[in-house]
Amino acid sequence: MSATTEATADPTGGGDLVVTERTRLRRMREKGSHRRADLDAVLAAGFVCHLGVPVDGTTMVVPTGYGVDGDHLYLHGSVASRSLVQAPDTTVCVTVTHVDGLVLARSVFEHGVNYRCAMVYGIPRIVTDPEEKLRGLRALTEQSSPGQWEYVRQPSRKELAATSVLALDLTEASVKTRSGPPDDGDSEDAALGLWAGVLPVVTTFGEPVTDPVLPEDLAPPAHVASRAGRVLGE
Template identity: 50%
Template sequence: MTESVATRTPLSPTPRSTLTRYRGQRDATDRAALDAILDAATICHLGVLMHGAPVVLPTIYGRDGDTLYLHGSTGAGNLRAAMTSDVSVAVTLVDGIVYARSAMHFSMNYRSAVVHGRPVELTDPDQRLHALRVIVEHAAPGAWDTVRSPTKKELAATTVLSLDLTEASVKTRAGDPGDDESDLTANAWAGVLPTRQIFDAPIPSADLVPGIEIPQHVLDRLA
């Protein structure tokens, strides 16, 4: 069962999850802020050490309460490495391009989260299936119950990891540019160009059986 935000402890910064710039201005310790970012994004970037070198790869994920789930092929080197060393998981949402009067003050409005920890491989069949459901439902809400469940062979070829969200940081920026006072009268436009993610009309697969309509859970994403 997902724990309610009201009963959960706030984010507790550690040396590696504490902001070094804009501390007290752009950081957030409210766990609800972390939840909102993870739930709104669709892709995270998993940072691991492979052969002594840092590697960052995009991957889909899912969150349930204070746990982040990741998955991939059993042959994926980054997932094997993730089980033997600490990792970082980064998620970023861009909300706007900030136009300033000075080149050095151009910026972005954004919401970002970074999670640190050591993932744990899930071996219990029920836990693995639950994690995969969470991941699928995060990317495509409503889809899990309408499609074929994974076979034993597919599950055997899949690594499923869980990562505790205890050690995480949140950083955001919002609002107007922070131009120097001496630049405020410059003859240059300043403001924010908002950005957002939208879904276009669904495109049926070329080999779709005729007569199968687009399901409501897909159409709901267009709202």
């Protein structure tokens, strides 16, 4: 099958997200999905995305926090204030990537990365409804730091006014993942007798570091302390 033929087929055999020309999955050696549950799983495992926006005719890729609530992904407007607030009708791409390991094959050509990646496209909507704005900020906070929204001081009216919240529909998206050993275990290169496999990459939370202006014996709250040593997203 030629690459061109493959590009016109939906390799997931279906799914419940909208498949468009830009989210159709083209690279066949990796697993693709247009299922909402797969999208949710990738998004739930992280809290930093890379937001791509055209700014003054050039693409800009900015790392920024995100939060998920229901069918929306929320972003802080301040991060993208140069672009999104000025040009609210611009389609953006939000990419969330988790690197899981280095795929060490018998040839340079077969090397790769095990990963989980979600790409969401859409025109962000500036949230004006005060209740939704609060919900978006809560989602952003809880995405990275579950329990903090209730623990710390919530936004004042002044702070709310100074913050833009943007909502992106979770409808046009694709998920790509790769896992498992290298692909050349049954190739001619297997005869080289080289070691091959995966070097896992693991992202974990460390021990909380108390703000030096606080008493040293002030213990972090349970919702923070309990994350030490835990793998991100687990």
